[in-house]
Amino acid sequence: MGFQNIAGQDRAKALLRNALKANRIAHAYLFAGPPGSGRMEMAGAFAQAIFCERDGTDACGECLECRKVLHGNHPDLHVIEPDGASVKIEQIRLLQRELSYRSAGAGYKVYIIQGAETMTTQASNSLLKFLEEPPSPVVAILLAPSAQAVLPTILSRTQLVSFVPGDRAALESILVQEGKSPLLARAAVNLSSGLASSRKLVDENWFADIRNVVIQLGRENPSRFTASLLHAQQQVFKTDLSEHVEILLQLLALWYRDMIYAMTGRQSHMVFPDQSEWIAKTAWSRPISSWVTVMESALTAARRIKAHVAPQLALEQFLVNVREG
Numbered sequence: 001m002g003f004q005n006i007a008g009q010d011r012a013k014a015l016l017r018n019a020l021k022a023n024r025i026a027h028a029y030l031f032a033g034p035p036g037s038g039r040m041e042m043a044g045a046f047a048q049a050i051f052c053e054r055d056g057t058d059a060c061g062e063c064l065e066c067r068k069v070l071h072g073n074h075p076d077l078h079v080i081e082p083d084g085a086s087v088k089i090e091q092i093r094l095l096q097r098e099l100s101y102r103s104a105g106a107g108y109k110v111y112i113i114q115g116a117e118t119m120t121t122q123a124s125n126s127l128l129k130f131l132e133e134p135p136s137p138v139v140a141i142l143l144a145p146s147a148q149a150v151l152p153t154i155l156s157r158t159q160l161v162s163f164v165p166g167d168r169a170a171l172e173s174i175l176v177q178e179g180k181s182p183l184l185a186r187a188a189v190n191l192s193s194g195l196a197s198s199r200k201l202v203d204e205n206w207f208a209d210i211r212n213v214v215i216q217l218g219r220e221n222p223s224r225f226t227a228s229l230l231h232a233q234q235q236v237f238k239t240d241l242s243e244h245v246e247i248l249l250q251l252l253a254l255w256y257r258d259m260i261y262a263m264t265g266r267q268s269h270m271v272f273p274d275q276s277e278w279i280a281k282t283a284w285s286r287p288i289s290s291w292v293t294v295m296e297s298a299l300t301a302a303r304r305i306k307a308h309v310a311p312q313l314a315l316e317q318f319l320v321n322v323r324e325g
Contacts, residue, residue, distance in 0.1 A: 007167070033164060041196060
């Protein structure tokens with residue numbers, strides 16, 4: 001679980017390693033970045049390094065303390081996850097009681113709060129008092145999608161560690177080395193923010209089917225509009241793929257982005273390299289501005305689904321928009 005096993009996020013690693021090296025570990029950190037960017041993996045690696053008996057800038061992975069973290073049974077490491085839709089005050093109070101007891105060893109206690117942005121107002125206020133007067137030595141690691149997602153008062157009492165979407169080429173290379181399909185790996189890293197989420201996506205049984213549907217819809221629409229609607233009904237909404245229309249639309253946006261890549265000589269960046277010949281022939285049928293509009297329309301349709309618009313309505317309206325240009 002050490003830092004060396006986490007792809008990318010070099011700035012975050014350097015900040016945490018410097019803190020370990022100088023023995024100047026802050027009492028609270030906010031790991032802010034998109035889901036899948038490795039925040040939880042980094043939190044685990046940092047906790048393991050804090051507990052490690054060798055007192056280095058990374059966990060050795062071999063000592064008793066490291067093995068306890070790896071096995072998920074370290075008595076001084078506490079992980080809080082949202083209870084339903086939010087982290088509740090009862091969870092924070094229970095955490096505070098746990099941390100009031102003496103450490104099992106001579107060192108730190110560490111707690112990690114996933115979904116810190118979901119804390120209720122009561123939970124946030126309770127945690128704030130805890131951050132203002134932390135029992136020593138305790139290290140808090142809060143995980144949130146952005147610094148703005150938590151209360152300013154909490155942000156001001158934590159050290160911000162920013163996470164960015166991973167290096168797609170590096171992530172793709174890792175997935176291929178693990179034996180994943182190169183085509184699915186390319187698509188997954190363009191849809192996800194990090195290695196963990198990309199790996200999870202490419203391992204889904206339906207992901208390859210969604211990609212095939214995108215290719216067929218991309219080829220059929222707008223020249224064979226009726227056929228594309230029929231294909232969507234039969235291959236998506238009458239199957240389990242109907243649960244993944246948001247991903248389908250995001251992939252369609254990447255399909256039309258490939259049109260722009262073909263027109264601008266950036267074929268190496270294409271998400272659908274196996275379709276490059278067809279895309280290259282079709283791309284010039286419209287100006288770049290038109291493909292940009294189509295991409296935006298696909299992403300807008302995906303956002304509409306998040307806003308509880310019926311997936312079938314969102315996809316069919318998008319197909320109409322593509323046909324109309």
